[in-house]
Amino acid sequence: MSGLEHIGVQVVTAPQDGARSYVPALLREIEALLAELVASGRHGRIDLRSLPLLPGDDARLAALLGNGEVDAAIQAMGGTRVRETGVAGVWWVTHANADGETVAEFVEVTLVPEMLKTHPQDARTGLARLRERLAELTHEGETDG
Amino acid sequence: MADNQTVGETLASRGISRRTFLKFCATMTSLLALPPGMAEVMAETLARTRRQSVIWLSFQECTGCTESLTRSHSPTLESLLFDAISLDYHHTLQAAAGDAAERARVQAMQDNAGKYLVIVDGSIPLKDGGVYSTIAGHSNLDMLKETAAGAAAIIAVGTCATYGGLPHANPNPTGAVAVSDIIKDKPIVNVPGCPPIATVITGVVAHFLTLGTLPELDSLGRPKVFFGDTIHDRCYRRPFYDQGKFAKTFDDEGARSGWCLYELGCKGPTTHNACATVKWNGGTSFPIESGHPCLGCSEPNFWDAGSFYQALSAKTLPLSAHAGAALAVGAAAGVAVGLVSRAKKKAAARQHTRVSADDLEKGGGA
Numbered sequence: 001m002s003g004l005e006h007i008g009v010q011v012v013t014a015p016q017d018g019a020r021s022y023v024p025a026l027l028r029e030i031e032a033l034l035a036e037l038v039a040s041g042r043h044g045r046i047d048l049r050s051l052p053l054l055p056g057d058d059a060r061l062a063a064l065l066g067n068g069e070v071d072a073a074i075q076a077m078g079g080t081r082v083r084e085t086g087v088a089g090v091w092w093v094t095h096a097n098a099d100g101e102t103v104a105e106f107v108e109v110t111l112v113p114e115m116l117k118t119h120p121q122d123a124r125t126g127l128a129r130l131r132e133r134l135a136e137l138t139h140e141g142e143t144d145g
Numbered sequence: 146m147a148d149n150q151t152v153g154e155t156l157a158s159r160g161i162s163r164r165t166f167l168k169f170c171a172t173m174t175s176l177l178a179l180p181p182g183m184a185e186v187m188a189e190t191l192a193r194t195r196r197q198s199v200i201w202l203s204f205q206e207c208t209g210c211t212e213s214l215t216r217s218h219s220p221t222l223e224s225l226l227f228d229a230i231s232l233d234y235h236h237t238l239q240a241a242a243g244d245a246a247e248r249a250r251v252q253a254m255q256d257n258a259g260k261y262l263v264i265v266d267g268s269i270p271l272k273d274g275g276v277y278s279t280i281a282g283h284s285n286l287d288m289l290k291e292t293a294a295g296a297a298a299i300i301a302v303g304t305c306a307t308y309g310g311l312p313h314a315n316p317n318p319t320g321a322v323a324v325s326d327i328i329k330d331k332p333i334v335n336v337p338g339c340p341p342i343a344t345v346i347t348g349v350v351a352h353f354l355t356l357g358t359l360p361e362l363d364s365l366g367r368p369k370v371f372f373g374d375t376i377h378d379r380c381y382r383r384p385f386y387d388q389g390k391f392a393k394t395f396d397d398e399g400a401r402s403g404w405c406l407y408e409l410g411c412k413g414p415t416t417h418n419a420c421a422t423v424k425w426n427g428g429t430s431f432p433i434e435s436g437h438p439c440l441g442c443s444e445p446n447f448w449d450a451g452s453f454y455q456a457l458s459a460k461t462l463p464l465s466a467h468a469g470a471a472l473a474v475g476a477a478a479g480v481a482v483g484l485v486s487r488a489k490k491k492a493a494a495r496q497h498t499r500v501s502a503d504d505l506e507k508g509g510g511a
Contacts, residue, residue, distance in 0.1 A: 044182070045181035045182055045184075046181065047174075047175050047181040049175050050175065050178055050181075074164065076162065076164050076165035076168050077161075077165050077168070077169075077225070078168075080168055095168055095171060095172060099429075101429065103172050103175075104171055104172045104175040106171070106175075106181060114167060114184075114185055115164060115167060115168065115171075118164070119162070119163035119164060119167075121153060121157065121163050121192075122162050122163050122164065125157055
């Protein structure tokens with residue numbers, strides 16, 4: 001590497017005196033979305049990047065929601081992590097680019113996040129691919145025989 | 146050439162899953178400040194859409210805008226944009242050359258009359274009949290007018306296409322002007338920057354492809370969602386400005402502590418762009434985060450706005466007065482300084498202050 005890490009630059013985070021956390025308001029919004037999911041099945045999503053969160057707000061929200069049973073990793077031009085929080089039906093979805101930088105982050109209130117589902121078109125492509133392989137195997141079997 | 150494939154078919158043929166495309170759309174909706182639930186709608190709509198014909202015209206430019214959009218060491222989400230469009234003409238990227246290249250442009254215009262997008266980088270020289278930049282024997286002016294006539298909309302990318310940029314700088318030897326100085330009867334979106342942020346270009350195109358409309362623009366024709374705030378408004382060093390803590394040189398204690406770069410010439414208070422939030426190099430950082438003042442490259446006439454290393458308020462008000470005012474009234478002082486800074490910037494533009502070796506050597510701006 002270039003040795004840049006040896007340059008003595010120290011970035012100091014400015015104090016946030018007097019600033020108010022958005023976490024309580026976010027929890028209320030999540031509560032409303034979850035109540036809607038339970039009542040009507042309608043899912044909701046909060047774009048965490050669109051909110052003027054204070055440093056540490058996202059970590060505080062994550063800690064308050066806790067960890068659930070599912071923690072899925074997806075490789076789709078960069079990693080995506082889909083975690084169910086300790087509140088069933090509330091998911092934390094983090095999209096990263098190929099360099100590992102977070103490019104989008106959402107709280108999703110749903111039974112199954114869309115990112116975990118296989119799209120019907122992909123399933124059709126998968127079926128075609130599987131049949132090709134079966135045909136190859138059949139051909140190899142006939143050749144060997 | 147334009148084709149009849151849908152975006153979904155193109156993705157499938159290239160082995161890109163719809164899940165990856167959904168991720169791209171989720172990122173776009175976040176960037177464009179669209180309702181988060183729009184991601185699935187955008188993904189389904191785009192997948193069924195025929196690929197949008199795009200004609201990219203490069204005039205008096207350095208190719209930095211194209212580099213910004215295409216350079217990457219690994220496939221990026223932004224690169225998926227190229228699967229959603231049919232790039233029918235682009236000097237640098239197309240395989241065809243000479244007459245074949247020009248025929249591709251004319252064919253795309255005929256096949257998609259009234260529907261194609263034109264992206265322009267580079268300014269257009271008007272002096273001496275436009276002889277200073279020609280393509281296939283056509284002046285940039287003629288090519289722009291001919292191509293724009295049948296376009297649905299035009300996206301001017303880079304500060305040269307949006308405001309004239311470096312070619313337009315005093316004394317502007319080629320008579321360079323912006324796209325909007327010539328084309329008056331088509332919707333034009335300006336995406337300035339030297340270079341512009343790739344994600345912003347992608348976002349504007351994705352907005353048009355998905356919603357069929359252009360994003361809301363500010364008075365300079367820039368998408369408000371990306372250019373609504375100044376760099377100063379969104380800068381993580383802003384609290385130091387409010388506290389009156391400034392780096393005086395590039396290697397003093399203030400610089401090492403990450404303090405505000407205002408006195409080193411930062412143009413953040415008068416510059417509207419998304420660098421502080423979208424960032425560069427895969428979201429790694431932006432100039433101020435790397436310790437260098439903002440140059441103000443997304444504003445008109447930034448080359449003529451004085452030295453990059455002279456504080457906006459230098460010689461207009463003592464900087465200590467700014468610092469004291471900022472300490473006293475915080476954001477209100479920021480607004481006042483912004484007004485003073487803009488006045489200073491205009492004055493510098495009139496005088497066309499040149500950058501000297503001393504400017505580069507010295508640390509303080511005042």
